[in-house]
Amino acid sequence: MEQLKKEMKGGSFLVKASKVEEIFTPEDLSEEQLMIGQTARQFIEKEVLPKRELIESQHFDVTVALLKKAGELGLLAHSIPEHYGGLGLDKVSKGIVGEMVGQSSSYGVAQSNHTCIATLPITYFGSEEQKKKYLPKLASGEFLGAYCLTEPASGSDALAAKTTAVLNEAGSHYVLNGTKLYITNAVFSDTFIVYAKVDGLKFTAFIVEKDFPGLSLGPEEKKMGITGSSTRSVILEDCQVPVENVLGIIGKGHVIALNVLNLGRFNLGAACMGGAKGSLKLAVQHTNERKQFKKRISELVQRKKKWQRWLLEFMRLNQYNTEQLRFLRMLSVI
Numbered sequence: 001m002e003q004l005k006k007e008m009k010g011g012s013f014l015v016k017a018s019k020v021e022e023i024f025t026p027e028d029l030s031e032e033q034l035m036i037g038q039t040a041r042q043f044i045e046k047e048v049l050p051k052r053e054l055i056e057s058q059h060f061d062v063t064v065a066l067l068k069k070a071g072e073l074g075l076l077a078h079s080i081p082e083h084y085g086g087l088g089l090d091k092v093s094k095g096i097v098g099e100m101v102g103q104s105s106s107y108g109v110a111q112s113n114h115t116c117i118a119t120l121p122i123t124y125f126g127s128e129e130q131k132k133k134y135l136p137k138l139a140s141g142e143f144l145g146a147y148c149l150t151e152p153a154s155g156s157d158a159l160a161a162k163t164t165a166v167l168n169e170a171g172s173h174y175v176l177n178g179t180k181l182y183i184t185n186a187v188f189s190d191t192f193i194v195y196a197k198v199d200g201l202k203f204t205a206f207i208v209e210k211d212f213p214g215l216s217l218g219p220e221e222k223k224m225g226i227t228g229s230s231t232r233s234v235i236l237e238d239c240q241v242p243v244e245n246v247l248g249i250i251g252k253g254h255v256i257a258l259n260v261l262n263l264g265r266f267n268l269g270a271a272c273m274g275g276a277k278g279s280l281k282l283a284v285q286h287t288n289e290r291k292q293f294k295k296r297i298s299e300l301v302q303r304k305k306k307w308q309r310w311l312l313e314f315m316r317l318n319q320y321n322t323e324q325l326r327f328l329r330m331l332s333v334i
Contacts, residue, residue, distance in 0.1 A: 098267040103277065
């Protein structure tokens with residue numbers, strides 16, 4: 001166990017005591033980080049949340065208009081270097097924005113998808129020409145992006161993809177054939193980060209624009225949640241992609257795919273925290289407003305907690321057989 005403690009890093013706080021000076025709190029945020037957080041919060045509360053019903057009803061024009069406005073405010077540019085029209089902020093700032101949009105349901109999915117897995121492949125792995133061409137537009141919201149990895153027969157096992165890319169006789173374009181599944185932002189995206197196997201073998205990333213010949217979209221998927229998020233298949237039928245749109249090194253697409261997904265998980269954690277905070281706020285508001293048996297629900301909840309604590313302590317101090325314990329535990333959660 002001692003050896004395990006020495007080897008653990010990210011999760012070490014679970015198995016060892018933390019010093020006060022090692023714990024990060026909101027008071028440690030810089031003035032710039034607080035400012036970007038305030039901008040994001042105000043945008044979500046004043047612009048996005050009042051339009052939630054329209055967004056969840058798949059009025060994608062509303063979502064696009066909001067994304068454009070977010071671009072004007074710099075909320076799409078935090079992870080793009082200043083040299084390419086972005087703000088060049090740190091990962092903490094990115095997490096702060098992610099937390100603020102986390103409470104905005106389908107809109108938050110669209111913005112997070114765009115700023116992370118749809119933009120970062122070019123930010124980190126694009127050529128100088130690709131960065132100059134695409135990043136300023138992605139930072140401003142002029143271009144919106146999507147990420148195309150999953151296929152009908154491959155998901156987590158990305159290297160099992162069947163989409164192919166073959167260089168044409170002129171050597172000017174790669175011809176892509178295949179279908180990508182569950183693509184977020186598909187219906188309104190201008191750029192698609194597409195993964196395909198060159199000659200059926202070399203897993204490679206490409207930047208595909210919506211108007212390239214041979215790219216089409218399937219219908220909207222019917223989902224249980226985040227219904228206002230566009231989720232479609234992207235169909236590539238002899239799709240013509242210029243050779244200059246190869247992203248990174250041929251045969252090294254997995255390096256891009258896996259690293260960018262890890263960065264996406266970083267942002268997803270912050271978004272989940274934002275969603276949890278938003279849910280807690282709504283729950284507290286509801287329990288303080290609604291009354292049952294002439295008392296606010298929040299008061300009844302407090303009484304129930306006292307009863308649970310008493311019952312659990314009673315269980316601890318006494319011996320019961322299995323059936324009795326099961327019954328008492330059931331009572332403690334009713």
